[in-house]
Amino acid sequence: MRGLYLKARNLPEEPGWKEVLIENDDDLWYLRSIISRGDLVRATVLRREEKKGDMERNKEQKRTPTKVTVNVEETFFQPFTGRLRISGQIVESSSEIKGNYQSINVSPQDEVEIFKENWSEASEDLIGEAQLKWVGNDILFIVLDDEQCDIFTIKAYGIESHGRIFSGKSGKGYEQQKSASTYYSEIERAINSFSAIKIIVIAGPGFEREKLFEYLTGSGKFSKVKVTTIPATRSDENAIYEVLTDPSLASIGNVSRLKMEKEKTERLLKEISRNGNVTYGYDNVLETMNTGAIEEIMITETEFRNERTIKLLEKASSYGIKVTIFSDETEYGKIVQGLGGICAFLRYHVESGN
Template identity: 30%
Template sequence: MQIRHKNLEEGVLKIVPENVDDYWTIRNIIENGDYVRSLTFRSPEDADDKIRPEGRKKQAIKLTIEVNEIEYQDFSNRLRISGEIREGKEDYIGRHHTINVEENKQLTIKKENWKKDQLERIETAVKESKKPNILVIAIEEGEATLGTIQRHGIGETTTIKSGSGKNLDGSTNKRKDFFGEINKILKRTTQTKNINNIVLAGPGFTKDDLYKYLIDKTPELKQKIVKEDTSSGGEGGIHEAIKRGAIQRIWKESRITQEANLIDKLLTEIAKNGKATYGKEEVERAIKLGAVKKLIITENTLREKRQEGTEIENLLEKTTQQGGENTVISSKFEPGEKLEALGGIAALLRFKT
């Protein structure tokens, strides 16, 4: 992500998303009531009603809308921001419009009050736009799962299983076919996703054999691949590779690895009835006692509480005033899912309450 202009006195940020990870960041900073401006497309209001909407020519025009709906579609990586038009062609004022967020297209966001965590998210997105793209292949005998690592978690995964039957030459070298299929998907993903690094994870010798196969076919991959021992393949193997720090060694300050370790620490403390608590009421009580060392909240919970108009801002502010730290974690990755199951908010404590 790029920041083109920043004027917090006027509440204005002009940003340029550069990839789908930036869409997720934008999704989590824009709120109902914000003003969003972008170059967009709209059919003329005086078009002949007999012409079907899909047949009308749309005009490129800059519009500002007051946001009342934000929709992010995982399956298509589309971000749509809708609301009433507040600035633009006079005939359009007050009408409903949807802005489709696109890569490399500037978006202007105006808020009455930018919150600290929202600005931190933007700065993180700017820094992480320079990090390499990573593909993890978690393999065990007969099955492999490939998944790209994104800032908000693991992207779409593909699982390949070793088939049965004979090759065209009458042989039954299923492993060669298996490795060949992995290599095909690897090449396609590397080209379309601009992959810089590959983590090859799994138990036993299967990953070592795949490594030899891949660099034999494409010697330059040797500079991109790192191996990581895990107890299993599949999506579980990808999660384990992340927890073991494979991504950390590539992204030295990986948010994903930090979140996984943080939630593991939280769950360990909860399991032994140690210095941790969870759920809004219990966390609020701990804050009142000055016991919170680190408040942890998921993106979804933070957004929901803000929309409800609850006192979540006071909890965040009090934590900071007492020398504590606020951490917002992704709701889409496994650690965030675990925290959602605990109510979406928890805390590591200085002392038991």
Template identity: 30%
Template sequence: MRVLLRDMKHGKIKLVAESLDDLWHLQHIVEPGDIVVSSTWRRERKKSDKTRPERLEKRRVTLSLRVEKVEFYKHANRLKILGIIVDGEDIGRHHSFNLGLGSILTVIKEWKPHLIHRIKEAVRSSKKPRVLLVALDDSSAELALVRQYGLEELGTIFFHGRGKRYAVKSSDEKEEFFKLVKAINEVIFREGIQKLIVAGPGFVKERFAEFLQEKFPELYQKMEMDSVSSGGRAGLYEIVRRGTVERVSKEDRLSYETLLVEKLMSEIARSGLATYGKDEVKRAASIGSIKKLLVSDKLLRSGQVEAILEEVRKTRGDVVIISTEHDAGRQLLALGGLAALLRFRM
């Protein structure tokens, strides 16, 4: 994400969405009641004497909408902002902005501290290396992109006639590796990946690394290798939990959120320095006990916890918004979407 204009006197910030992660951030930045200004397509309205109305051409216009609803379509790389036109043509009518990569918009609102922090984080994250994960075992390779909101699982490549019960010929394995490299290179080209993490149980990952070193030295230079207990989807999330992604990409958001939730669950299990649920967290905030407040992005959008957020900031606690697009975020949501790591017991 890039910031083109920042005019806090008038509550105005102009932004460019440069990635799918940026569109996800905007889903949580733009709220009902905000004014959003952007360029859009709209059909001309003309009076006609003809019985059968002619199809009107669309033309480019700049409109300001008072936002009613925001929808994020991650599989289509789109963000849809729906609202009522308050400036431009057809004031009072409904319209929607369909934003994609490269879209420019101005958001006018009363900016809360956590939203300003979110924009800064999105700008900083756009400069970090992008990471592709491969969980590799004897029978398959599972691929996933590391997004700021979680893992985007890209699919599975199955190795035919492979597995612990089958003897593997070197030539057959190389054919499967060529197939895997083709898939990896397609993702790297499409997404601009700078780092590749290959992990799994057993020795197949080492053989794949040797194959890359011999046949694809440039790809080998991008690769980091790690050991996990299983392949498949479970292997992907184990890579994240082990902190490998964080080490490779430096301060990776997904790893950070996952490790925080894991620490929370550990403290809760041993009745340690943690609490959850709105009433308990509110009480902890009132006595300055909260070190880190963990808030589900879904709960935050409901507007029910603003007072608690302000109380935590006053006592110099950190507020961390946790995405519900990944497993750790869904764990927090199961606890009510609100929890805290504490400085001292209540």
């Protein structure tokens, strides 16, 4: 199970401030989703010592730790890189640099403090979700057929690819065809580079996944790792989305928030197809909220950070409406974004402009 996760606490001596300790890449995504334009972020950064009268910055100048508070103007998170950049104007620090612009680079094991005028229920829920133990962090997904094998891990915000191995059974290299054992041994070597993995899921069409399962379990080298095989119709990244809801994975705990996104999106599309209890698009959701019919709101992280959405979410909180945030990086987040970035399940049918 996931042993490390985002840690957050209120600062009682400073109302509105939270101290957050980042443990891994997932936490960076949660932090990016939580932080909005106009929030304050406080952290220690390394800045060059600058003296008045310097005409040219010396690249060899010593950098010293400096505590700064910035008024957030922009956040940038590059998936799977372990780095979040928060940029804005310095509003609290030494008088020499106050008013300057500063980027705060946040990585795992870093600590930052965040201030919001109003911590929404949705933001608090995200912090709570970040502290769940996701089993998916311990799973390695092997998706293969008799021609190629892809290796994936899953994050809170998407699926990360770790490379492809070819069997040599097709294409230009057919004349240098590999034996099955060579193909499997290359896959085994790739698996060995993931030292923290506790579960291996082998997925794909046909019988190749069963053969790899027998190869890995028969060697005895993975006796401390749970190895399982699940059929899938696809032999690419989409196979991950297929197997996430398989009962054999559901039995081991909270696999990933991607499973939740998949289930809600499938329900959403089903309701849309039959003109059921659903509405989508900012204006329609806002209008329907006034009827009291909304049960749950689904919103992409981009729309969640949109300034116009703040009041809508505050109103949703006053009605006791659940808010679920979708990653921009997933197949399902892109579907919600295509529907205006915000959708809602309804308690009963309401005619809207959809």
